[in-house]
Amino acid sequence: MMIFSLFCFAVSAAEKSTIPPAFVDLEQVMPTLEVELRYFSEDNFVGERIPGYNKPKAILSKKAAAALARVQDDLLEFGLGLKVYDAYRPQRAVDFFVRWAQDLKDTRMKQHYYPQVQKKDLFSHGYIAAKSGHSRGSTVDVTLVSLMGGKPSELDMGTTWDYFSIKSWPANLALTAQQRANRMLLQQVMLRQGFTFLEEEWWHFTLKDEPFSEQYFDFVIE
Numbered sequence: 249m250m251i252f253s254l255f256c257f258a259v260s261a262a263e264k265s266t267i268p269p270a271f272v273d274l275e276q277v278m279p280t281l282e283v284e285l286r287y288f289s290e291d292n293f294v295g296e297r298i299p300g301y302n303k304p305k306a307i308l309s310k311k312a313a314a315a316l317a318r319v320q321d322d323l324l325e326f327g328l329g330l331k332v333y334d335a336y337r338p339q340r341a342v343d344f345f346v347r348w349a350q351d352l353k354d355t356r357m358k359q360h361y362y363p364q365v366q367k368k369d370l371f372s373h374g375y376i377a378a379k380s381g382h383s384r385g386s387t388v389d390v391t392l393v394s395l396m397g398g399k400p401s402e403l404d405m406g407t408t409w410d411y412f413s414i415k416s417w418p419a420n421l422a423l424t425a426q427q428r429a430n431r432m433l434l435q436q437v438m439l440r441q442g443f444t445f446l447e448e449e450w451w452h453f454t455l456k457d458e459p460f461s462e463q464y465f466d467f468v469i470e
């Protein structure tokens with residue numbers, strides 16, 4: 249009986265940690281990539297680790313990962329690189345965001361993440377989606393880093409990642425020339441390799457010819 253239980257445990261652990269064959273851990277294929285998976289931490293708009301993020305791994309479809317690797321190659325020539333904040337997002341994480349949004353009293357991260365938008369408007373204003381491209385596995389949240397000097401340092405994009413505000417719209421004009429140039433550079437290198445952008449968030453890009461355009465995945469990030 250005990251051996252049988254151990255066998256069942258081993259099988260279920262193995263099942264949980266399996267990434268589907270069409271997906272890949274970005275750090276395995278992009279050695280110079282910076283990754284800070286914020287939904288694995290408490291530093292995000294909710295204020296706690298998000299269900300489905302059991303490891304700080306950035307996973308994408310192999311097709312999107314190949315396109316992102318080409319972006320990285322283009323940037324490396326200029327001493328720049330990419331930093332990823334979020335990639336594949338399990339549907340259970342999205343469902344958790346939906347439940348969180350219904351509790352209007354929980355605004356513990358408002359000051360840092362959405363000071364100018366009411367919590368009740370975050371979905372309707374396009375900052376969070378109930379059906380997210382991230383769950384299709386070919387959407388990624390990225391910024392640019394300078395690799396010149398010691399530690400990679402983020403370029404100034406005018407706002408931080410997941411700052412839900414009109415100021416984060418890529419086309420917002422109330423920025424310095426340098427901030428606008430940084431956003432446009434990020435957008436251009438991503439577009440050149442086949443990604444499209446989101447009007448409300450300078451950091452959010454989806455592969456145009458995504459391989460799973462109708463499928464929303466829910467495997468846990470292990």
Ligand SMILES: C[C@@H](N)C(=O)N[C@H](C)C(=O)O
Binds near residue numbers: 374376
């Ligand atoms: C929540 C934010 N990081 C994001 O990804 N927003 C878009 C709209 C999404 O949820 O797909």
Ligand SMILES: [Zn+2]
Binds near residue numbers: 334382387388451452
């Ligand atoms: Zn995103």
